[in-house]
Amino acid sequence: MDKAPQKRLNPLQLKKKRLANQKKISKEQLLALCEKYSSLEEIALSCNCSTLTISIQLERLFKKGELTNLSQFVNTNKQARIEETLLSPQGSSLKKVNAFLKNQCTEEEIRLVRGHLFYTMQQEHGGDQSLWE
Numbered sequence: 571m572d573k574a575p576q577k578r579l580n581p582l583q584l585k586k587k588r589l590a591n592q593k594k595i596s597k598e599q600l601l602a603l604c605e606k607y608s609s610l611e612e613i614a615l616s617c618n619c620s621t622l623t624i625s626i627q628l629e630r631l632f633k634k635g636e637l638t639n640l641s642q643f644v645n646t647n648k649q650a651r652i653e654e655t656l657l658s659p660q661g662s663s664l665k666k667v668n669a670f671l672k673n674q675c676t677e678e679e680i681r682l683v684r685g686h687l688f689y690t691m692q693q694e695h696g697g698d699q700s701l702w703e
Contacts, residue, residue: 595619600627601637610643610678625678632685635693640686644679651675652683 595603595617603613610628614621631637640649652675655661660670667680 595627597631597636600624600631604628604637604639604642608642610682621676621678625681629681629685632682633688635689638686640682643682644675648675648679649683649686652680653687656680656684656687 600613603616607613607616610621610624614624617624628637628643632640644652652667652671655667655670660666664677664680664684667684668677671680
């Protein structure tokens with residue numbers, strides 16, 4: 571009996587499949603892991619996820635103000651450099667910030683600082699939801 575040839579997935583389908591297969595972590599679980607572990611890498615390892623996946627979820631928590639200890643994940647010198655870049659003309663997109671900062675920091679660090687900065691600016695501007703959206 572011949573097997574039917576497998577259908578090749580295009581890159582978008584592969585990405586969707588990978589995202590669907592990722593382990594789902596609740597907000598409560600993630601916050602508990604942040605208390606238990608001191609780094610993004612440790613959290614990712616404990617969840618069997620990539621650091622990028624965890625940083626995307628943490629960025630959302632920072633944006634909502636549900637997570638506030640940015641120094642746990644990004645040292646203050648890097649925070650200042652990333653914030654400066656995010657607030658500059660180069661800060662209009664993650665891709666531009668990543669390219670501008672080159673090897674100075676990771677995409678994960680940029681995401682975390684961006685989430686924290688978003689929340690901070692939102693508080694300073696009276697909860698303006700239109701910031702950076």
